[in-house]
Amino acid sequence: MTQDRSQHQGQDQGRHQRDVRLSGVRHHFSVRGAEVPxxxxxxxxxxxxxxxxxxxxxxxxxxxxxxxxxxxxxxxxxxxxxxxxxxxxxxxxRGVVFQQPTLFPWLTVRRNVELGPRLRGVSKAERRRHAEEFLDLVGLADFAEHRPYELSGGMQQRCQIARVLANDxxxxxxxxxxxxxxxxxxxxxxxxxxxxxxxxxxxxxxxxxxxxxxxxxxxxxxxxxxxxxxxxxxxxxxxxxxxxxxxxxxxxxxxxxxxxxxxxxxxxxxxxxxxx
Missing domain, CATH: 3.40.50.300 (P-loop containing nucleotide triphosphate hydrolases)
Structure with a gap:
């Protein structure tokens, strides 16, 4: 484990010890009355x-x-x-990064990243700080005021990753x-x-x-x-x-x-x- 990861987990040790377990999982879909496994x-x-x-x-x-x-x-x-x-x-x-970026085109890159914390009631100053942190982490600090349609496909995916990470x-x-x-x-x-x-x-x-x-x-x-x-x-x-x-x-x-x-x-x- 790296020093960075140890420091991060030390901030919230209990939360970051959650495992994921699938036990005896089967799933099927119903298609035209038939079960498709x-x-x-x-x-x-x-x-x-x-x-x-x-x-x-x-x-x-x-x-x-x-x-x-x-x-x-x-x-x-x-x-x-x-x-x-x-x-x-x-x-x-649990945060999900989808195959295609699910960004709101009318919001700036920064506001897309801030959206989750804003909906959770995080203060404006705090969510801006988090947005800047994660935009810097994914290399989009210089594009915070751009709209998603002004970014390349790779940059849009970085923005989506930053938005997921901002929800911690x-x-x-x-x-x-x-x-x-x-x-x-x-x-x-x-x-x-x-x-x-x-x-x-x-x-x-x-x-x-x-x-x-x-x-x-x-x-x-x-x-x-x-x-x-x-x-x-x-x-x-x-x-x-x-x-x-x-x-x-x-x-x-x-x-x-x-x-x-x-x-x-x-x-x-x-x-x-x-x-x-």
Whole structure:
């Protein structure tokens, strides 16, 4: 654990010790009167402070799992718990970064970031201070008075991340936030996300289609099977952890990185056994 993360957690030690646990979770959707299975027999624990990446084939239930943790849906079977408490709906300890930036175009970047604290009744001076802190953290301090439509796609995603962080959630749920970006912007935001994680100590669940992204970002990498999704691979990854700064190109060339990337790729491509 870095010194920055230790200091951050020391400010609010109790809150930041919440884990996330899925116990016996199954989920299905009703389509034209038929039940379509989405998740099958999911058991999963996210420890406080982990950056867990979740990869899998399209339609395997990754986003469904994230929405269950967010409280947007209730599982058909089983339980989702945060800090030992049953998830019954959205709550302030969980923040969600969506695939597309959900920014209000008529508000400035600063006011978008201030929106959550304002709705919670935080004073104007305090929410401005928090907005400036997180805009600086994501590299948008010079664009505080711009409107979202004046920003590039990558900058809009940074703004969305800053808005989520300004609410100070313990757990940040990220649903393929870099998927629509060009390759160079995506890699730059990957580096910035790792720095944010190191500095804040947040627990992050990051959904991605990219095997390379999953291995590069995760302190732990999960793979889901094709639908109905279940966890078929759960491995630690050391590449995004704090330590000596190594260029991303060198990290991706490491034999250990290449080997884990191949294991993840094989796990995604392997068909699961038929559920009983």
């Amino acid at each position: 989405a998740l099958d027999r999911t058991e999963l624990t996210l420890e406080p402070g982990e950056l867990v990446t979740l990869a899998g084939p399209s339609g395997c239930g990754k986003t469904t799992l994230l929405r269950l943790v967010a409280g947007f849906m209730t599982p058909s079977e089983g339980q989702v718990l945060v800090g030992g408490s049953l998830v019954r709906g959205p709550a302030e300890e 959630p313990d757990i940040v749920l990220m649903d393929e936030p870099f998927g629509a970006l060009d390759a160079l912007t995506r890699e730059r935001l990957q580096d910035e996300l790792l720095e944010i994680w190191r500095r804040t100590g947040k627990t992050i669940l990051f959904i991605t289609h990219s095997v390379d992204e999953a291995v590069f970002l995760g302190s732990r990498v999960l793979v889901m099977s094709p639908r109905p999704g279940r966890i078929v691979l759960d491995e630690p990854a050391v590449f995004g952890r704090p330590g000596e700064k190594v260029p991303p190109s060198e990290i991706r060339a490491l034999p250990e990185f290449v080997a884990l990337r191949e294991r993840v790729r094989v796990a995604i491509q392997t068909e699961p056994a038929v559920s009983a």
